[in-house]
Amino acid sequence: MSIGAATNGTTGLPVPSHNAHAAATATTSPYQHIADFISNVGKFKIIESTLREGEQFANAFFDTETKIKIATALSEFGVDYIELTSPCASPASRADCEAICKLGLKAKILTHTRCTLEDAKIACDCGVDGVDVVIGTSSFLREHSHGKDMAAITKQALEVVNYIKSRGVEVRFSRASDLVDLLSLYRAVDNAGVHRVGIADTVGCASPRQVYDLVRTLRGVVKCDIECHFHDDTSCAVANAYSALEAGATHIDTSVLGIGERNGIAPLGAFLARMIVAAPEYVKRKYDLHRLKDIENIVAEAVHINVPFNNPVTGFCAFTHKAGIHSKAILNSPSTYEIINPEDFGMSRYVHFAHRLTGWNSIKSRVEQLGLHMTDAQVKLLTTKIKAMADVRPLAIDDADSIIRAFHLDLQEKDTTETWVN
Amino acid sequence: MSIGAATNGTTGLPVPSHNAHAAATATTSPYQHIADFISNVGKFKIIESTLREGEQFANAFFDTETKIKIATALSEFGVDYIELTSPCASPASRADCEAICKLGLKAKILTHTRCTLEDAKIACDCGVDGVDVVIGTSSFLREHSHGKDMAAITKQALEVVNYIKSRGVEVRFSRASDLVDLLSLYRAVDNAGVHRVGIADTVGCASPRQVYDLVRTLRGVVKCDIECHFHDDTSCAVANAYSALEAGATHIDTSVLGIGERNGIAPLGAFLARMIVAAPEYVKRKYDLHRLKDIENIVAEAVHINVPFNNPVTGFCAFTHKAGIHSKAILNSPSTYEIINPEDFGMSRYVHFAHRLTGWNSIKSRVEQLGLHMTDAQVKLLTTKIKAMADVRPLAIDDADSIIRAFHLDLQEKDTTETWVN
Numbered sequence: 001m002s003i004g005a006a007t008n009g010t011t012g013l014p015v016p017s018h019n020a021h022a023a024a025t026a027t028t029s030p031y032q033h034i035a036d037f038i039s040n041v042g043k044f045k046i047i048e049s050t051l052r053e054g055e056q057f058a059n060a061f062f063d064t065e066t067k068i069k070i071a072t073a074l075s076e077f078g079v080d081y082i083e084l085t086s087p088c089a090s091p092a093s094r095a096d097c098e099a100i101c102k103l104g105l106k107a108k109i110l111t112h113t114r115c116t117l118e119d120a121k122i123a124c125d126c127g128v129d130g131v132d133v134v135i136g137t138s139s140f141l142r143e144h145s146h147g148k149d150m151a152a153i154t155k156q157a158l159e160v161v162n163y164i165k166s167r168g169v170e171v172r173f174s175r176a177s178d179l180v181d182l183l184s185l186y187r188a189v190d191n192a193g194v195h196r197v198g199i200a201d202t203v204g205c206a207s208p209r210q211v212y213d214l215v216r217t218l219r220g221v222v223k224c225d226i227e228c229h230f231h232d233d234t235s236c237a238v239a240n241a242y243s244a245l246e247a248g249a250t251h252i253d254t255s256v257l258g259i260g261e262r263n264g265i266a267p268l269g270a271f272l273a274r275m276i277v278a279a280p281e282y283v284k285r286k287y288d289l290h291r292l293k294d295i296e297n298i299v300a301e302a303v304h305i306n307v308p309f310n311n312p313v314t315g316f317c318a319f320t321h322k323a324g325i326h327s328k329a330i331l332n333s334p335s336t337y338e339i340i341n342p343e344d345f346g347m348s349r350y351v352h353f354a355h356r357l358t359g360w361n362s363i364k365s366r367v368e369q370l371g372l373h374m375t376d377a378q379v380k381l382l383t384t385k386i387k388a389m390a391d392v393r394p395l396a397i398d399d400a401d402s403i404i405r406a407f408h409l410d411l412q413e414k415d416t417t418e419t420w421v422n
Numbered sequence: 423m424s425i426g427a428a429t430n431g432t433t434g435l436p437v438p439s440h441n442a443h444a445a446a447t448a449t450t451s452p453y454q455h456i457a458d459f460i461s462n463v464g465k466f467k468i469i470e471s472t473l474r475e476g477e478q479f480a481n482a483f484f485d486t487e488t489k490i491k492i493a494t495a496l497s498e499f500g501v502d503y504i505e506l507t508s509p510c511a512s513p514a515s516r517a518d519c520e521a522i523c524k525l526g527l528k529a530k531i532l533t534h535t536r537c538t539l540e541d542a543k544i545a546c547d548c549g550v551d552g553v554d555v556v557i558g559t560s561s562f563l564r565e566h567s568h569g570k571d572m573a574a575i576t577k578q579a580l581e582v583v584n585y586i587k588s589r590g591v592e593v594r595f596s597r598a599s600d601l602v603d604l605l606s607l608y609r610a611v612d613n614a615g616v617h618r619v620g621i622a623d624t625v626g627c628a629s630p631r632q633v634y635d636l637v638r639t640l641r642g643v644v645k646c647d648i649e650c651h652f653h654d655d656t657s658c659a660v661a662n663a664y665s666a667l668e669a670g671a672t673h674i675d676t677s678v679l680g681i682g683e684r685n686g687i688a689p690l691g692a693f694l695a696r697m698i699v700a701a702p703e704y705v706k707r708k709y710d711l712h713r714l715k716d717i718e719n720i721v722a723e724a725v726h727i728n729v730p731f732n733n734p735v736t737g738f739c740a741f742t743h744k745a746g747i748h749s750k751a752i753l754n755s756p757s758t759y760e761i762i763n764p765e766d767f768g769m770s771r772y773v774h775f776a777h778r779l780t781g782w783n784s785i786k787s788r789v790e791q792l793g794l795h796m797t798d799a800q801v802k803l804l805t806t807k808i809k810a811m812a813d814v815r816p817l818a819i820d821d822a823d824s825i826i827r828a829f830h831l832d833l834q835e836k837d838t839t840e841t842w843v844n
Contacts, residue, residue, distance in 0.1 A: 090810075205761035233740070242630075263734055305731040
């Protein structure tokens with residue numbers, strides 16, 4: 001079910017999310033409910049490609065132990081499929097593929113191969129649950145003129161699809177081509193009983209509306225599932241995945257932290273941040289979200305990168321609030337400025353109060369956290385002092401706490417003095 | 423002009439971009455041309471908010487010198503507007519605002535204040551070119567019932583808009599509300615001659631189609647410019663900005679590396695990566711793209727963060743290619759797997775060849791770079807050796823180069839021996 005499918009009981013206005021956590025923003029959101037009847041926003045599947053696309057990341061070298069650790073973690077997290085590098089890529093790739101198939105994980109194991117009978121046979125022999133075949137862009141274009149090209153590709157596609165099906169294994173077919181050839185080819189493999197066809201944006205240039213239009217059109221042509229694979233060169237991978245689901249796609253490719261060729265594909269965590277807003281119950285029931293941070297750390301360590309400061313959900317600042325006006329609202333009602341509940345991912349909120357943009361509500365909250373008592377007027381005076389200090393240099397929390405405690409002590413002493421004098 | 427507005431001369435099919443660099447992908451892309459008559463994809467303006475939204479980033483503390491350095495760099499880069507923290511936030515904020523206004527930068531200087539006459543007066547007194555006013559979500563909701571609410575807000579908005587206009591200063595008005603109130607309020611300030619109205623997604627929950635629909639509706643209601651501000655909590659900020667421009671928005675808020683509240687807003691670099699694909703001539707003419715990396719480094723250093731590994735354009739892997747099949751295509755024709763030309767940003771491409779997924783074309787290219795000569799058959803044999811080594815442990819470039827040179831030496835010795843024997 002799409003974002004905003006629920007309505008506010010009082011006003012009848014759409015609320016921006018199914019997430020009760022976010023319902024409070026209902027009356028202040030101008031964004032309207034969108035829910036196509038073909039939408040799979042509430043019933044998508046994840047094809048996790050850290051061990052295929054992610055292995056193409058500049059820094060990636062996964063030894064067998066690391067691959068098993070990552071595959072096991074992803075399966076426990078709840079991803080539907082785990083995609084592995086082609087067993088034809090190298091002897092170790094083949095041995096690792098066989099080893100992972102033997103683990104008996106809950107997630108189905110896929111591998112990604114060229115669309116040839118030789119590769120398909122090796123893949124099936126490894127014991128995978130499914131094979132994702134792809135015919136490369138360039139080979140046929142060079143060897144055949146257009147026309148002959150399509151007949152030869154269709155023949156080869158059907159041969160390979162039929163072979164993999166005869167082995168009792170799932171098969172996805174994918175090829176980059178223009179719209180007309182793509183629809184023609186995909187209809188042919190759909191009629192042959194392919195399980196999924198794949199849409200990719202290999203260069204990362206597609207926009208959400210283009211994706212929506214393409215998938216919407218394809219949805220009317222094939223009965224099978226539709227898998228989508230979006231690169232992030234122009235920062236649209238997650239938005240494109242979402243648009244594809246709205247248009248009827250069923251499976252989305254992700255990798256942990258998005259690692260892959262160039263700057264990668266839709267990241268698992270960012271994609272789930274998007275999806276939990278749209279389909280909170282489905283996402284929370286299906287995926288063990290508290291494990292996300294651990295999985296990201298395993299992969300980040302394996303490929304020698306830092307989790308980006310601004311990573312959705314797990315970046316160090318994802319739930320940090322600073323501006324005075326925001327902090328005030330956050331303290332009153334978190335959903336006013338938070339569409340995701342950090343607790344769903346085992347994370348916590350942090351309201352940064354020790355800076356020159358701070359508001360007195362933030363300071364009041366900190367005073368209460370420290371177990372001190374002041375009137376609102378006193379907190380406002382204290383806030384002016386903290387802002388003045390923070391205007392000169394950055395304040396650590398300890399600094400701010402010291403100022404608060406000193407101010408409080410002053411108040412008590414003055415109070416005592418006054419009591420004594422009076 | 424929107425992505426894909428040009429057509430391929432031979433086939434009449436749309437090509438995925440205006441960028442000549444990317445034209446080679448034309449025949450293999452199924453994504454169709456989209457260009458609304460209201461689209462501003464080819465004539466947008468940037469409101470750079472690193473010194474306002476960015477100051478709300480957890481780690482941000484900009485002293486006067488840093489603010490001036492950032493503002494100067496952004497102006498030289500070519501951004502249309504630079505937005506500063508409200509001069510009412512603290513005494514230093516006011517002094518810095520005055521100082522930056524006096525620099526005489528090419529970019530127009532804006533500040534962002536509450537929608538009150540007091541704040542507006544202080545802002546105008548600082549010498550800004552424009553004031554972005556906003557009425558907070560919560561204040562009126564608490565003090566007024568709905569209805570009275572709207573009358574009071576409209577009255578206050580018009581007072582402040584008229585005051586700022588009377589000072590000869592640009593004014594933008596923004597308020598979070600549901601669609602009906604928003605349209606009503608924005609029509610009123612539009613009739614009063616406001617320069618821009620603002621659409622925000624403060625919690626980062628909006629999807630591209632929701633944004634398109636909202637901006638498209640608003641575009642039919644107001645004559646003035648439309649500014650959009652998107653948070654990135656669910657990784658849709660750049661895609662939302664793009665959708666907004668397609669629907670007729672005119673101004674997009676960015677910050678360097680996206681820094682801001684929580685995980686921030688649309689990043690300047692990522693946004694321009696998206697836009698150069700859609701409107702390459704406009705972007706290259708207007709912005710000094712070679713300065714992007716320096717500006718990001720200035721800001722990253724000032725707020726103590728690392729540039730994310732996967733940052734579009736400037737992340738260390740943005741133009742790194744690894745998979746055999748991709749590398750081959752990249753070597754033949756970069757645009758097959760690159761939608762952005764790294765040279766436009768003063769960056770360079772790197773084809774990673776020393777790994778087990780490598781292909782013989784990558785190795786052949788490296789052999790040529792090293793000034794060595796081999797037959798294709800020899801390169802293929804060498805490739806098998808490199809893949810076998812890379813299957814055991816990660817290979818540095820130096821390692822691979824050593825293997826290549828040793829192999830080449832072997833060939834020469836064998837050649838000499840054979841010559842001598844024959």
